[in-house]
Amino acid sequence: MDKFHLISPLDFRYMRSDLADKAIAYLSEEAKIKHEIEVEVAYVRALSYFGICKKELYKEIQKAGKKITAELICDEESKTGHETKALVNVLSTNVSSEAKKFIHLGLTSCDVLDTANALRFKRYTEKVLLPEAKSLEKLLIKLAIQNKKTFQIGRTHGQHAEPITFGFFLAQYVSRLGQRILAIENASSNLKGKISGAVGAYNALSLFCNDPLKLEAKTLSYLGLKPSESSTQILPREYFADLVHALLSTLGVIANLADDMRHLQRSEIGEVAEHFGSTQVGSSAMPHKRNPITFENIKSIWKAFSPRILTVYMDQISEHQRDLTNSASERFLPEMLFACTYAIRQMRKALEKLYVDEKAMLNNLSKSSQKTISEALYVLLALQGLENAHEHVRRIAFNLQKGSLIDAALKDKELLPYIKKIPQAKLKYLQNPKNYLGLAEKKTERICKNWEKILGF
Amino acid sequence: MDKFHLISPLDFRYMRSDLADKAIAYLSEEAKIKHEIEVEVAYVRALSYFGICKKELYKEIQKAGKKITAELICDEESKTGHETKALVNVLSTNVSSEAKKFIHLGLTSCDVLDTANALRFKRYTEKVLLPEAKSLEKLLIKLAIQNKKTFQIGRTHGQHAEPITFGFFLAQYVSRLGQRILAIENASSNLKGKISGAVGAYNALSLFCNDPLKLEAKTLSYLGLKPSESSTQILPREYFADLVHALLSTLGVIANLADDMRHLQRSEIGEVAEHFGSTQVGSSAMPHKRNPITFENIKSIWKAFSPRILTVYMDQISEHQRDLTNSASERFLPEMLFACTYAIRQMRKALEKLYVDEKAMLNNLSKSSQKTISEALYVLLALQGLENAHEHVRRIAFNLQKGSLIDAALKDKELLPYIKKIPQAKLKYLQNPKNYLGLAEKKTERICKNWEKILGF
Amino acid sequence: MDKFHLISPLDFRYMRSDLADKAIAYLSEEAKIKHEIEVEVAYVRALSYFGICKKELYKEIQKAGKKITAELICDEESKTGHETKALVNVLSTNVSSEAKKFIHLGLTSCDVLDTANALRFKRYTEKVLLPEAKSLEKLLIKLAIQNKKTFQIGRTHGQHAEPITFGFFLAQYVSRLGQRILAIENASSNLKGKISGAVGAYNALSLFCNDPLKLEAKTLSYLGLKPSESSTQILPREYFADLVHALLSTLGVIANLADDMRHLQRSEIGEVAEHFGSTQVGSSAMPHKRNPITFENIKSIWKAFSPRILTVYMDQISEHQRDLTNSASERFLPEMLFACTYAIRQMRKALEKLYVDEKAMLNNLSKSSQKTISEALYVLLALQGLENAHEHVRRIAFNLQKGSLIDAALKDKELLPYIKKIPQAKLKYLQNPKNYLGLAEKKTERICKNWEKILGF
């Protein structure tokens, strides 16, 4: 297969990163088959545990399973037109007659498919995605602490509002990403398996097993899974829907950070910059360009994947004991797991070499210094008893052309007596916006410590 | 306002139910204002608790708040062009000068808006939506238990598969809805408030309060809320996103049940029927029609609302300390809460009078009785040592024109010796599909008991 | 009905504008009923045209129809549980026995419902939405022409790129909006009706009419509609889907413009500003704030409505001759028509009073003047025969700390000979970015003239 013949940008372009091996181990077609074999083997092992077949048989099947390649199964599928039957056939060819009869005995394809998917999604999430997310979280904490005192103007509606620190800005993301990590952990650890047969009522298993519920639980315990309380031919789809929601809402947080960074990198703002290699080209037209391409790429991944939650919602609906209209749509689930990991990884790489321009931040802050203390002024005046202090200050700020807000306020006869009453200790807030920082630093530390503790950093 | 001038079908058509009063109390514009006033009052109460203002003032403001109507605020908003400032102005007009200065002191609009929304969504969820959902769950349990022995053919791909009971079919929904109820409870109880000022750094609060974090916590505690660990001008949107996901994934479960019922009501299947009043008309063309209109309506509500998760995902992204591009989009959140409740209520009403035709179920089951035991046959043959038992039986079933599968199998020379080896005790499974029920009944009881216990029925 | 009891923000908040009357006339529940009556009357008129009933009867029914209120039908619906039957009953009550028998004779509800919806959506689009869109287009043309020479820095990736004019920036939207207006016109004029009975095969109509296709065409011709080539019980949903796509893709263009304006209004950029009334409040916390709230509102409307295309796509699917799972979802279509109009109107209002700061534009342009000519430099050097001119210039621009790009290039020994070869006439492009404008002005004029001509301004 020529990789340039691929039409999926995921496999061609985004899989080139060092994530590729890990992703292939859980999310590829090969991985799917390997996990299915693992389920088939665990099932026979459970059969042997309950004395339904001999212990040697499960060992024999396990051994055979290790030799089976995806290609063999693919060839067989072209005959049967049924992927699970193909797997069962290939597995059967490689074992004794006695073993053969217990492979997949009484199971339906979805016992294997759904359980294998739950298994590999859980493993991938725990072994690849979550470590990546935690690695990003750690970096965010580091950057937040480093910049806990780095002055920055807070912005609302794109307008200068009130001073914060760059660390405080980042701490917001420490908290939001931290909470999403817990949400992903919850959803992942809640993935369940099923070994309940063609309509979920254990009909066939009851033919040779006294307690099929124990057989199901035992099989799944070998895989580190628990049985779903209910199932039909398939697992209820809420398990997957919850995981995808956790992933996409995480992607939303990452995309928000990417947008923030993009705008902080605007030519006129210039507070941060994405690192550019010395041979890297920003534009084929304009040699001077250095663009926030990684942040743009992250936002774009969000655009590509967030709508896919609708596919997952549609797949919740499966008529009666199942209707298979999820046959194609759910095959795209691994793409969602990978895309989320990829975006997290891209964000970490962009932040690792992020250029933070403290001077530019200070410069931007100072540009609005005369206006950004308007809140402090109105609050202090109100506390001195000035009625409608907000309206007074709004009017002065609205008409202010140049000069300082305080000077304009001092020229206002109505305000003057109240300004004079403001306690000496409070005047510093009006004199310099740097003093008007509230708990920016303290909150930054608090949030970072909390997540270091929760995540065991 | 003439109700026939409305363009929203929610307000005009779906609000006519007995849910209207409850919905209005939490989800209407009036409710929004009432909850905002409650937040403003709680804030002054907290100020008084910390000695920043006198206790009488909070009582005075509380009293004033009770007199304020939505109309007054609406009129004021037409002047200020700012809804929260309008509220503050109207509230201020009704109190003493001393009280006036503490109203909203140092707050930003979103401290009030976001907290009030969290508050009313939480209350609505707990007091209206969850009781409705539990009431439906109770009914589902009752129906499942009633029908735990009612034979039904299980269907996969719309094809007859293996026998289940109608109660077992319903038990799947008992389990899925039960789990969604817990998911909604989780998301709802995780809704948070914020009292952290214009950029989330408590800048203004720090002007007059030594520990703004305590002030925030105290204010919110009066409302039964906890503070978000981080905030900017606004709450992080994940709290709302989690709630909406819980609601929409619940709606997905309800829609799945509605689709199942619609198809069970098909003329050719006829296993259930929606109740029709004696004067109700099914079709303006065809006098004989009785349609599954409530189940259709539920599915349609799902179509109308599930895509709106995307709006919520988009609203997770708010540039820097907030960008207000959620100004219109989040005003539609109450519609989602109502729509979910409405669909749940509709389902309960449809199920309360559901006509279950046990005869039709048995009739449909018996139609495929000769084929549906094919699984039992192959498993039993495999256990007797027949190699490729599945393939043998598949071939016979594929070629079967009429007569019974067993008869055809008995005529097959290869199979005959193995059939004879099947233990006597197992033959009943092949003789009558009613015997091939697996754990349908047991599982029904188990699931129902579990949810009765969890939900305290 | 108390308007503060509404939960729909559309009816409560966004309908307050001067669009309300026009919207109510086509999109409200009352409008729906009025248009349905119009269809019923047109049908009897067609019956009379073909001599199936007497001419007086259609006049009688028409007269009766004018007296019927939405309230009467609503009351009747509470009995029949069927909205079209309710309408037929009420209409019947008000006419003679002879007239009664021809009302709705042989029709199915959807003949009336679907046709009435097509009719009112078409009228609303032509009489309200398109005039609004054209009015916005006219304003955009005016602004583009006014600013065809107003220098502005072009931005890609949020980075300064190359000079354009503000008029050229706007001309892009003149072209895009113009094309969307044509798309809406196409989709609207392609809305069709149907009078083909319960399953679309004209079964009942054939009982008393020799050529039901002519009866259908005649009925619809009275309404200014054409029949759909095919129908079942319902119209194929592609007609509506095309209209909604035209509307939402228009909304996307408007949202793009809103985002552009929001960012041009950033404190650091400050090239435009939304008008603020003298009593308007920007922030309840910060008296100095003037925010781009209208542009934010427009973007937010886009967020709220663009996902709803999925509902329309889902409603394309209706099992067999129809399944009614569009019963609730399609009732929200009028909301989409209104929301699109509202966003267009908001944009026009915001642009009418837009403050354009030419000085700030020039100032921003000049900030990057030394870099933005890098493209001109590389092209001119390449034309003089310098190999790898792009790479040469990229390296110089990358290392440039201060001073001009030209000065740095002149200091480069490799480049110097080529720079000297650049024809005198071309040097102006390197000396001043204002000269490096390409066809900005010419293209602006060309686009504007084209749309003035097409739309007949």
Added chain:
Amino acid sequence: MDKFHLISPLDFRYMRSDLADKAIAYLSEEAKIKHEIEVEVAYVRALSYFGICKKELYKEIQKAGKKITAELICDEESKTGHETKALVNVLSTNVSSEAKKFIHLGLTSCDVLDTANALRFKRYTEKVLLPEAKSLEKLLIKLAIQNKKTFQIGRTHGQHAEPITFGFFLAQYVSRLGQRILAIENASSNLKGKISGAVGAYNALSLFCNDPLKLEAKTLSYLGLKPSESSTQILPREYFADLVHALLSTLGVIANLADDMRHLQRSEIGEVAEHFGSTQVGSSAMPHKRNPITFENIKSIWKAFSPRILTVYMDQISEHQRDLTNSASERFLPEMLFACTYAIRQMRKALEKLYVDEKAMLNNLSKSSQKTISEALYVLLALQGLENAHEHVRRIAFNLQKGSLIDAALKDKELLPYIKKIPQAKLKYLQNPKNYLGLAEKKTERICKNWEKILGF
């Protein structure tokens, strides 16, 4: 590259069909590069046409372009981090110094990328997708004509309604698919290119060309494209959005047909069946199963792709002269083109071997024959002057337990005199539902002929 290491189901699973070669030729990474080279060559050809460079140079570059492999460019991209610059570099290495300087001279990457995408999407649509769609349309016409007299019961709400023919049922899809084919043709032929430079104002091109608009038009004319009226750094995204809407609304029509077929294949209905190969396995549990897997697969493709319209809508928004947040998301556009073709192909394959069970259709029709004439009865009674004929018949049908509707009506004293008045010639409609077919056959022929003519079959 190991194909089993792919995570994209499109490339691994769905590309295995005979569509693969055609898809690779337009939609793969290699195809992207080949089309980009074609644009670069066309540009130099246009330069030579206007005498800006010598004619030999374009031939030289064209020749060089033919030797370039995707791999070479991929390697170069790993250095430049910029895909278009990589292409320019590789192309430059293979030509003379003189040629080198004209390659990409004054262009921006998107001139090449966007134009190449428009080009290959247009070609793919015209050469692969539309022929497939027409091939399906032809088959639908054939099936419709074959079955124009095949009785079938029409169904609304899943309930038996009135008689139609299976051909009439199919004719609906002939009409809907036909109209979508025209919509795709429109959108495809409206795809445009751009050669307007870094911000769309032809800045650099103006350095060496007197009429850049002619240069643009000439370049594009070599590719069979026209220039977009306006562009920034990029093409307006409405061209792609319109194409994707045309594709997805086509997919919706196909999905509707797939759902209809799935339900017609239900065990209880059994009117059609998907062909099963003699070695094909329906279920790994139940040897007797033959499932509508192709129809399910088609519906599932629709679930997977319809939500992606939202990505396209989001990509309409690109800040200022472009923001590159479409960098990843638009790379998935080729997947949408392929998926739509794949679904169309699957539908054709399923229909080619569709088993139509005329007996079952007749049998289902006759089951409701006593009720389905209720409409005919009420219409005929109304025409004889019976008031409230619909209500009379509704009541009788509602209470009918067994026996015929006519017999029950005849027993009704009120109705009897009116029944007697029904003209002899009309009685056949009441006697046999087969007579109550309306224009089913005629309409089928009419629709089929119309599309044969339009599409030139």
